[in-house]
Amino acid sequence: xxxxxxxxxxxxxxxxHFMWNGINRRKFPRASYKCLITIKKRLTAKTISTHxxxxxxxxxxxxxxxxxxxxxxxxxxLFLEDTRPPIKCGGTVVWVVKKSExxxxxxxxxxxxIEFIDIRPEDRDRISEAVEEILRSQAxxxx
Numbered sequence: 261x262x263x264x265x266x267x268x269x270x271x272x273x274x275x276x277h278f279m280w281n282g283i284n285r286r287k288f289p290r291a292s293y294k295c296l297i298t299i300k301k302r303l304t305a306k307t308i309s310t311h312x313x314x315x316x317x318x319x320x321x322x323x324x325x326x327x328x329x330x331x332x333x334x335x336x337x338l339f340l341e342d343t344r345p346p347i348k349c350g351g352t353v354v355w356v357v358k359k360s361e362x363x364x365x366x367x368x369x370x371x372x373x374i375e376f377i378d379i380r381p382e383d384r385d386r387i388s389e390a391v392e393e394i395l396r397s398q399a400x401x402x403x
Contacts, residue, residue: 290316
């Protein structure tokens with residue numbers, strides 16, 4: 261049996277807090293934005309269709325029913341709410357948080373962060389414009 265001291269627990273909690281603060285200090289701003297996305301795990305025929313939880317020019321967060329695996333390469337097709345064609349690019353799973361599914365006991369969902377790679381600069385700009393517009397409209401709503 262292993263005994264844990266209060267000091268050890270506090271140290272672990274501080275490390276978790278530091279980790280999440282690091283996630284929140286992103287290079288690109290993010291906005292809550294629900295748009296359709298198709299995720300294809302590389303080297304498989306498996307495709308997942310879902311909606312984004314949030315988006316930034318550097319990547320997306322999605323809730324999905326399976327763990328894609330940390331550092332897994334994926335192909336993405338992102339349908340922004342504009343009239344232009346979907347954005348197609350590659351991505352890498354950079355974090356996964358397993359969560360209990362509140363609606364189904366014993367079931368899990370995976371909060372998954374995917375960093376964009378192989379994205380065209382004009383597509384990254386398009387995402388940045390969408391995020392900036394969302395953040396502006398949210399700021400106007402708070403006034």
